Amino acid sequence: MHRLQDKVCVVTGAAFGIGRATAIRFAEEGARLVVTDIQANPLQSLAEQVRGTGAEVEPVVGDVSNADDARRMIQAAVDRYGRLDVLVANAGIIPLGDIVESTVEDWDQVMAVDGRGMWLTCKYAIEAMLASEGGSIVCLSSISGVAGQKRQSTYGPAKFVASGITKHLAIEWADRGIRVNAVAPGTIRTERVMRLPEEPGGVEYLQAIEKMHPMARIGEPGEVAAAILFLASDDASFITGAILPVDGGYLAQ
Numbered sequence: 001m002h003r004l005q006d007k008v009c010v011v012t013g014a015a016f017g018i019g020r021a022t023a024i025r026f027a028e029e030g031a032r033l034v035v036t037d038i039q040a041n042p043l044q045s046l047a048e049q050v051r052g053t054g055a056e057v058e059p060v061v062g063d064v065s066n067a068d069d070a071r072r073m074i075q076a077a078v079d080r081y082g083r084l085d086v087l088v089a090n091a092g093i094i095p096l097g098d099i100v101e102s103t104v105e106d107w108d109q110v111m112a113v114d115g116r117g118m119w120l121t122c123k124y125a126i127e128a129m130l131a132s133e134g135g136s137i138v139c140l141s142s143i144s145g146v147a148g149q150k151r152q153s154t155y156g157p158a159k160f161v162a163s164g165i166t167k168h169l170a171i172e173w174a175d176r177g178i179r180v181n182a183v184a185p186g187t188i189r190t191e192r193v194m195r196l197p198e199e200p201g202g203v204e205y206l207q208a209i210e211k212m213h214p215m216a217r218i219g220e221p222g223e224v225a226a227a228i229l230f231l232a233s234d235d236a237s238f239i240t241g242a243i244l245p246v247d248g249g250y251l252a253q
Helices: 017-028 040-051 067-080 105-132 155-176 202-211 221-231
Strands: 010-013 034-039 058-060 086-088 137-140 178-185 244-245
Touching: 010 017, 010 067, 017 034, 017 040, 017 086, 017 221, 034 040, 034 067, 040 058, 058 067, 058 202, 067 244, 086 105, 086 221, 105 137, 105 155, 105 178, 137 155, 137 221, 155 244, 178 221, 221 244
Parallel strands: 010 034, 010 086, 034 058, 086 137, 137 178, 178 244
Antiparallel strands: none
């Protein structure tokens, strides 16, 4: 406990799934938080849950793909707490489909949120971290950002962008005390994944992706949050540019 005691942390896409689990785990570890999401009501619910742990939290509603909103998310941490120590660039969307059934709008949307949004929040976070003594950024990539996957012709390339952002920023800022790493989750029990059975072919697809992990199950949001906590904390003080699989062994195959 208290691995992030008094650390100022921004978690984007915090209302659901991995982001929510991460925000709650960070609160339990002593962090002072800014949590952001485009959906106001579930974000407020999260903020109330975080306050229940005794942690400080500032909810900020906004769209990471909008430069003004992204800047405002980071500035909220500086305005309230005086600095920024940790960014978890988690916000993202997960459209599924092969390149024939996917639309240009699907491509533009996922690149705006998962690509541009990550780049913007990292940019403004690094600007804030340079004003203090460095910091730690954890980006959300995916097994689809490391290896090819079926039905991920828009999401997969966007997560390759996330992996690329991670490695390039890690090298750019290593000598200024800013570490940049990523996690690459496999299939995780998020709200999006649990809605798959409602879609055509979704039941079969969910069964298939459960079996593709050598551990023969899907992961839990808290398992990813634990990996994010490690990379964000001083326990990972000599780690930068890493993409840490949290995938039940998928990428080891």
